Amino acid sequence: MIFHELEHLIGVPWVIQATLFAAVLLLVCGFMVRARVAGPRGGVIPDEGTSVRNVLEVLVAWLAGMAQDRMGPNWRRYFPLIGTLFFFILISNVIGLVPGFLGATGDVNMTAACAVVVWVFYTAIGITTHGWKYVLKFTGPGLFDLHIGGRHIHVRALAPLFLPLELLLDLARMLTLAVRLLANMFADHTVVAVWLAIVPFAVPAIFMGLGLIVAFLQAFVFALLAMIYIGLSLDEPH
Amino acid sequence: MRNLRSILLWTAFLVLLPLAAFAEDGTGGSSWGYALGAGLAIGLAGLGCGIGQGLTAGNTTAGIARNPQAAGAMFTNFILGMVLIESIAIYGLVIAFLLQGKI
Numbered sequence: 001m002i003f004h005e006l007e008h009l010i011g012v013p014w015v016i017q018a019t020l021f022a023a024v025l026l027l028v029c030g031f032m033v034r035a036r037v038a039g040p041r042g043g044v045i046p047d048e049g050t051s052v053r054n055v056l057e058v059l060v061a062w063l064a065g066m067a068q069d070r071m072g073p074n075w076r077r078y079f080p081l082i083g084t085l086f087f088f089i090l091i092s093n094v095i096g097l098v099p100g101f102l103g104a105t106g107d108v109n110m111t112a113a114c115a116v117v118v119w120v121f122y123t124a125i126g127i128t129t130h131g132w133k134y135v136l137k138f139t140g141p142g143l144f145d146l147h148i149g150g151r152h153i154h155v156r157a158l159a160p161l162f163l164p165l166e167l168l169l170d171l172a173r174m175l176t177l178a179v180r181l182l183a184n185m186f187a188d189h190t191v192v193a194v195w196l197a198i199v200p201f202a203v204p205a206i207f208m209g210l211g212l213i214v215a216f217l218q219a220f221v222f223a224l225l226a227m228i229y230i231g232l233s234l235d236e237p238h
Numbered sequence: 239m240r241n242l243r244s245i246l247l248w249t250a251f252l253v254l255l256p257l258a259a260f261a262e263d264g265t266g267g268s269s270w271g272y273a274l275g276a277g278l279a280i281g282l283a284g285l286g287c288g289i290g291q292g293l294t295a296g297n298t299t300a301g302i303a304r305n306p307q308a309a310g311a312m313f314t315n316f317i318l319g320m321v322l323i324e325s326i327a328i329y330g331l332v333i334a335f336l337l338q339g340k341i
Binding site: 069172175224225 | 329331332
């Protein structure tokens with residue numbers, strides 16, 4: 001484990017090293033694609049074969065279509081965070097599969113940080129979009145209507161029951177986002193390690209292939225849930 | 239139905255038998271209850287989660303078989319349903335970890 005060795009040498013925790021490593025990889029990929037697209041006629045003519053640019057373009061287009069469905073007309077404002085999270089988690093998960101390397105998503109500090117970022121982001125979006133009415137998201141349905149001076153007022157009589165539960169559910173989103181990613185990656189690495197111990201030839205490769213699917217799926221699930229939470233914050237509370 | 243009931247009764251019996259056995263043992267300070275609770279928490283959460291995910295997967299497959307052109311639209315909802323059901327198992331896992339810390 002190369003990051004553990006480095007931790008002994010320079011004293012920086014391995015999670016930070018793995019995070020920086022993934023970030024540098026992403027930045028290099030990004031600048032490569034940017035240079036390619038900004039080059040002469042690069043923006044119009046696609047590359048031949050499988051290049052970094054083609055792969056990234058397919059993934060981004062697919063993710064953007066999904067964001068459009070989930071987050072409405074203003075999806076472009078929120079898309080940078082979704083895309084960053086998706087690619088960062090994807091690349092961290094895949095790094096974790098390479099023998100000798102550790103992915104940053106294998107540590108609770110990393111996944112919890114991502115989950116907290118998502119929570120703060122969608123809460124801030126809800127508050128800036130709806131103002132104080134964002135609180136109405138947590139108070140349950142209106143039980144009956146009052147008509148006072150031509151105004152309709154929803155009386156949310158069930159609010160005392162709904163408020164604690166809804167707040168708990170909202171905070172549990174953070175917990176589940178963090179633990180889902182961590183537990184899936186941990187289980188995946190454990191399966192590969194166990195098979196490496198049993199049959200150290202050829203067979204673990206099958207489970208590494210399975211791990212590749214899990215790595216992609218978990219990154220997608222994280223991004224999808226972030227999109228859905230943002231979409232729910234954008235909805236009018238009723 | 240009767241079969242299921244007898245299975246449940248036998249499971250309860252086998253789970254409760256060691257409780258009674260150890261209760262008469264009277265060794266104070268042992269924390270087998272926490273260990274049992276941790277195992278039951280993740281085990282039962284996994285049981286319910288498995289039933290739910292099985293229903294989701296089965297019904298999505300049936301839906302795709304009936305209308306293969308809607309597979310793309312169904313896939314996102316399928317993943318979403320899987321993920322939301324999975325969070326219940328995650329609650330069980332968290333409780334199991336909390337209990338494990340007390341052993």
